[in-house]
Amino acid sequence: MKKTLSKNNFHSVGNSVIRNDVIEKVTGTAKYIDDYKFGDMLYGATVRATVPHGNIKSFNSALALKIDGVIAVYTYKDVPGKNEVPFILNDYPLLASDKVLFHGQAIALVVAKTPEIAKFAAKKVEVTYQELPAINDVHQSLKKDAVKIFGNDNIFKRYDIIRGDAENVFEKAAVVVEGKYTTNYQVHAYLETQGMVADPQPDGSIVIYGSMQCPFYIHDAIVHILNVPQNKVRIVQTTTGGAFGGKEDVPSIVAAHAALAAYLSKKPVKIIYSREEDFQAMSKRHPSYIEMKYAADKKGKITAAQVRYILDGGAFSTLSPVVLWRGAVHAAGPYNIPNVKIEAICAATNKVPCGAFRGFGQPQTTFANESLIDELAVKLNISPLELRRINMMKVGSRTATGQKITRSCGLEKVIKQVVQKSDWNKIYLSPEKRTGTIRTGIGIAASFYGVGLGAGGKYLDRAGSYVQVQKDGTVIIAIGNTELGQGVFTVISQIAAEMLGCPYNFVRVLKTDTTRVPDSGPTVASRSTLMSGNAVRNAAGIIRLRIDKMVLEMLNVKSGAVKSNGKNYFLSSDPKKKVRYQDVVKKCYGKRINLTSNGWYAGEDVTFSQETGQGNAYYTYSYSATAAIVKVNTETCEVSVEKLVSGHDIGKALNPQLCEGQIEGGVIQSLGYALTENLIIKNGIMLNPSFAGYLIPTSSDIPEIIPVIVEEPYHDGPFGAKGLGEPPMITPATAIANAIYNATGWRTDKLPVTPEVLLDIKKHLWKKI
Amino acid sequence: MFSRFDYYAPQTLNDAFAALSKNGNARILAGGTDLVVNIRSGKIKPSLIVDLKKIKWLSGVTKTDRGIEIGPLTTMNELAESSLLKGPYSLLSYAAKIMGCYEIRNRATVGGNIINASPGAETLTPLTVLHASVEVSGNNNKKLIPLNKFVTGPNNTVLSGGEIVTKIILPFYPQLTAGYYMRRARVKGMDLASVNCSVLVVNPNNIEKCQVRAAFGTVMPTPYRSQKAEEILSGKKITLDLIKQAASVINSEINPRATSLRATPEYKRFMVEYFLKTGLSKILGVTF
Amino acid sequence: MKIKFKLNGELKTAEIVSYMTLLEVLRDTFGLTGTKCGCGNGECGACTVIMNGHPVRSCLILGVEADGSEIFTIESVSANGLSDLQKAFLEEGAVQCGFCTPGFIMAGEALFKRTQNPTDEEIKIALGGHLCRCTGYDAIFKAFKKVKVKKTL
Structure with missing residues (x-):
């Protein structure tokens, strides 16, 4: 259990301490939103559109209102503030008014005395439509004569990133490869569905409790919708049963629905989504269509990259603009390429709106660029590893946006370790040399990942904290980021303990609450350890200065460096001179010294300009690579993943066990993305909105997983830490696709690569022969 | 659940018949793993649920003069663990063992599985090749119906409102007989079969007298056996060529529906030959 | 009723x-x-x-x-302190968001009642229908194996 990675000079950080929310979770006492009850509570259910695109002709709630136990039916007309959910472009109405743009869009809210009555009554609300032609995919959406469902071109957002002169290089290049790739939706499939309770207060304020990643987003949404001052809204996160980006943007809708119903009915209102409803109405990973080209010289030096990257945004834009941006910035791959042209477009369709999902556009672009890199290796007749070694990012390299990597770049080390731990050199063999019905293959994919929001959310990249040492030495901490299962509260406790010099288990992190710290941005983009970690480091550091002064006083020394082993403080120059932590705290209280502080952290500045598409996009990057070993049954076209070795340069592992947990969980999500997770929407209707229809990996599907952690410290990270949450989801799917190619010679241009997809490739190859 | 219904758990079959005859909109509850889902989704709206689980003799596997008799309320885990379902019958216990997941198998019953008659139902193809018959009891009568006549379509059987399945009977196989059950599932933990197949060979050691049976699930509305294909494979030394011939005959006869989300018609057709080959190879101990 | x-x-x-x-x-x-x-x-x-x-x-x-x-139910498992399986979940990092955890624990408690020393295959069968989206199952397996080892000693 107590494993550390590198030599560790710290008493708290770097240790795999047991997470601090685990007892309540293994005993079933942890309270998730559906476990909360309030006196006199009502229940909300949502009336949803039954057509993918249409004008609302009539709306009649009379039948529903007659049902015993139904309190009210609310529509857009009842919204006191603005009837729009504030994301980025504010195109998403809270409740549809005159038209609906996707099957499942919220039209009205039914409030009733039990959840069953509310759901039943919601089905009895009669809505009729004048159906309109629906847009089913991005190609249709971008046609000139397409029906317009957003603006005058159906484009939510477009970015162009141009560096050097790619077009010219392609004309003269020795070797050019190109490919067209498509990826399907991915569903977050968190085990706890979306849910909120809104509790109106006697003073006219309102408290929202619920399952969420981003309390401050929800705060903004409630203010916007209810038209109330910001200090009248308080958001409290409850224990959250998984999120993965799915509780980043859309919980604002669920919360605003509950808030509206509570505000109008003056009673607490609970809304819990059924699994089916959660599938149909909540955000998804964007399907993508990517055209990509690489040019290289004969020796394998990549000279140019060109990408046309199109995301299917669905009916409303939610966070599509920033998802598009992250994917675009990283689309050329983790390589030093002098000439790059990236065109990124997110288009509207009449389908469920897509939004944030772990990886945020990068799993899609990585599938394109890392598949194509392998194709380039084939064409150049060099190994896929060698090609990556020649071109990979190092200190001194430049990204597609022209950003110079000046420090903390561990890609080379990551690839080296992944190759070693996957036994690459023993297993790798070119596909033509493989024989038999069941064929083994090995593949690799690499990526870089901008930590935090970067220029995509520059003004949000800051965080606050509150640290209070109690009289007995125990510590209370408030931060603005949320615990989603990733273990951030544990890591924050470790950082605080390290800074204060107290035992880790003395620290308690309060449930995230918007009234305790200022807006600290969202809990996304692998930013919490860096942001809140630094904010806590800041606050605890201020307190520590006061403590150190007291220690010197108690030791009767005028000056000197004070150190701590988590129990005692001692003089660096004379470790025998020590004093117990609790005694110092007691003394401070006795002397009326304030052991409480706020903390603040703002990320380093970034310079990316939307106009030029150039500049520093992020202040630092994590680097990752995954090697996959697969067995392919060439008869049934079934793929079995045998091993995934996933390496990550994360600066510093503050809790190695938690880091490994992030890697293991992420790679298995990516395995599902690669092979089985296949959401089907036909003519705007979702056909498999359930765990029986949409298959996430089960415990019987998991391969051996070897997490590898590389530590190239980031100077501004807490103890050198960068971010880890998202990267494990980015490379494994493509590593699996590359391994399938290596086993069989079958190159997939689609994810997921189901047996049907492989069967098609197989038949096609046979025809060619 | 919002759907309102009454619940009755009779102690005897007669009490059950009485309840069923009084209420035209009654549904029988066995394991509930399909019924409760269907009620919740609104697919069915019964006004009365008749729970048969208190009639203890409706569950269990026994050996009688008629053959191996399986009570309809026998759970999948009980089938999987039954000492009577060995040898010729082992493909049935294997199919039961991989159906759903452990918790589902503790509730799901073989009676429920055949009455629900999902095209990919795990027990249907094994029971088909084993020539199972279904004992259907009405208020004053009892009849024995071959399984292939009992199941008439997806979620459809010949069972009428007042009737109850009281036994599933497997004939004895005095000659050496071996079977094999196969399925394609998208994940290994819990999934419904995308396409499945049971192969049974009577007299596998006697080339002239060997008899091959193969039933395929999800390729037609009910488990599909091809008389022509079985004739091709029976009574002679089986070769890869014969298997290919048989598969091509089956493929000319079946018509997998295009709307299945679990596998495409092309994939199902492709799997026919693979299943035949693999099943026969496992049973005969020969590589084709 | x-x-x-x-x-x-x-x-x-x-x-x-x-x-x-x-x-x-x-x-x-x-x-x-x-x-x-x-x-x-x-x-x-x-x-x-x-x-x-x-x-x-x-x-x-x-x-x-x-x-x-x-x-x-899960509430009964820790009536007299954490069970061996619950302790193993703590130590192996088998919990992230925790929403699936009570189901896994109950499947496990039932498994260890059926058999003191389950094989890997038996563990797989017991857990096959339990979804976890956070951990990738690896740590959960390790926790189950840890209990197994403890019982054989």
């Missing part, structure tokens, strides 16, 4: 409507919210409880079917 059954070792009676699931009875009537609803269709395993010695999905069982039965 009136039901009478043994819940976590105590005889309980309740007046319930026939159309409640066992999951709803446990959570709403008895306030035992440790049992979770992840899908409501028996597809995820979060609602697993032990009924008459067998693990079952409480969302697929009517409350009235519990009449005369004996049921154990």
Whole structure:
């Protein structure tokens, strides 16, 4: 259990301490939103559109209102503030008014005395439509004569990133490869569905409790919708049963629905989504269509990259603009390429709106660029590893946006370790040399990942904290980021303990609450350890200065460096001179010294300009690579993943066990993305909105997983830490696709690569022969 | 659940018949793993649920003069663990063992599985090749119906409102007989079969007298056996060529529906030959 | 309808409507919210409880079917301190968001009652229908194996 990675000079950080929310979770006492009850509570259910695109002709709630136990039916007309959910472009109405743009869009809210009555009554609300032609995919959406469902071109957002002169290089290049790739939706499939309770207060304020990643987003949404001052809204996160980006943007809708119903009915209102409803109405990973080209010289030096990257945004834009941006910035791959042209477009369709999902556009672009890199290796007749070694990012390299990597770049080390731990050199063999019905293959994919929001959310990249040492030495901490299962509260406790010099288990992190710290941005983009970690480091550091002064006083020394082993403080120059932590705290209280502080952290500045598409996009990057070993049954076209070795340069592992947990969980999500997770929407209707229809990996599907952690410290990270949450989801799917190619010679241009997809490739190859 | 219904758990079959005859909109509850889902989704709206689980003799596997008799309320885990379902019958216990997941198998019953008659139902193809018959009891009568006549379509059987399945009977196989059950599932933990197949060979050691049976699930509305294909494979030394011939005959006869989300018609057709080959190879101990 | 059954070792009676699931009875009537609803269709395993010695999905069982039965929920497992399996979950990092955890623990407690020393295959069979989206299952397997090792010593 107590494993550390590198030599560790710290008493708290770097240790795999047991997470601090685990007892309540293994005993079933942890309270998730559906476990909360309030006196006199009502229940909300949502009336949803039954057509993918249409004008609302009539709306009649009379039948529903007659049902015993139904309190009210609310529509857009009842919204006191603005009837729009504030994301980025504010195109998403809270409740549809005159038209609906996707099957499942919220039209009205039914409030009733039990959840069953509310759901039943919601089905009895009669809505009729004048159906309109629906847009089913991005190609249709971008046609000139397409029906317009957003603006005058159906484009939510477009970015162009141009560096050097790619077009010219392609004309003269020795070797050019190109490919067209498509990826399907991915569903977050968190085990706890979306849910909120809104509790109106006697003073006219309102408290929202619920399952969420981003309390401050929800705060903004409630203010916007209810038209109330910001200090009248308080958001409290409850224990959250998984999120993965799915509780980043859309919980604002669920919360605003509950808030509206509570505000109008003056009673607490609970809304819990059924699994089916959660599938149909909540955000998804964007399907993508990517055209990509690489040019290289004969020796394998990549000279140019060109990408046309199109995301299917669905009916409303939610966070599509920033998802598009992250994917675009990283689309050329983790390589030093002098000439790059990236065109990124997110288009509207009449389908469920897509939004944030772990990886945020990068799993899609990585599938394109890392598949194509392998194709380039084939064409150049060099190994896929060698090609990556020649071109990979190092200190001194430049990204597609022209950003110079000046420090903390561990890609080379990551690839080296992944190759070693996957036994690459023993297993790798070119596909033509493989024989038999069941064929083994090995593949690799690499990526870089901008930590935090970067220029995509520059003004949000800051965080606050509150640290209070109690009289007995125990510590209370408030931060603005949320615990989603990733273990951030544990890591924050470790950082605080390290800074204060107290035992880790003395620290308690309060449930995230918007009234305790200022807006600290969202809990996304692998930013919490860096942001809140630094904010806590800041606050605890201020307190520590006061403590150190007291220690010197108690030791009767005028000056000197004070150190701590988590129990005692001692003089660096004379470790025998020590004093117990609790005694110092007691003394401070006795002397009326304030052991409480706020903390603040703002990320380093970034310079990316939307106009030029150039500049520093992020202040630092994590680097990752995954090697996959697969067995392919060439008869049934079934793929079995045998091993995934996933390496990550994360600066510093503050809790190695938690880091490994992030890697293991992420790679298995990516395995599902690669092979089985296949959401089907036909003519705007979702056909498999359930765990029986949409298959996430089960415990019987998991391969051996070897997490590898590389530590190239980031100077501004807490103890050198960068971010880890998202990267494990980015490379494994493509590593699996590359391994399938290596086993069989079958190159997939689609994810997921189901047996049907492989069967098609197989038949096609046979025809060619 | 919002759907309102009454619940009755009779102690005897007669009490059950009485309840069923009084209420035209009654549904029988066995394991509930399909019924409760269907009620919740609104697919069915019964006004009365008749729970048969208190009639203890409706569950269990026994050996009688008629053959191996399986009570309809026998759970999948009980089938999987039954000492009577060995040898010729082992493909049935294997199919039961991989159906759903452990918790589902503790509730799901073989009676429920055949009455629900999902095209990919795990027990249907094994029971088909084993020539199972279904004992259907009405208020004053009892009849024995071959399984292939009992199941008439997806979620459809010949069972009428007042009737109850009281036994599933497997004939004895005095000659050496071996079977094999196969399925394609998208994940290994819990999934419904995308396409499945049971192969049974009577007299596998006697080339002239060997008899091959193969039933395929999800390729037609009910488990599909091809008389022509079985004739091709029976009574002679089986070769890869014969298997290919048989598969091509089956493929000319079946018509997998295009709307299945679990596998495409092309994939199902492709799997026919693979299943035949693999099943026969496992049973005969020969590589084709 | 009136039901009478043994819940976590105590005889309980309740007046319930026939159309409640066992999951709803446990959570709403008895306030035992440790049992979770992840899908409501028996597809995820979060609602697993032990009924008459067998693990079952409480969302697929009517409350009235519990009449005369004996049921154990997650709340019973740590009545006398954490179980070996719960401790192993702590140590191996087998918990992230925790929503699936009670279901895994109940499947595990039932498994260790059936067999003191389950094989890897038996563990796989017991967990096959339990979905976890956070951990990738690796740490969960390690936790199960840890209990196994402890029992054989």
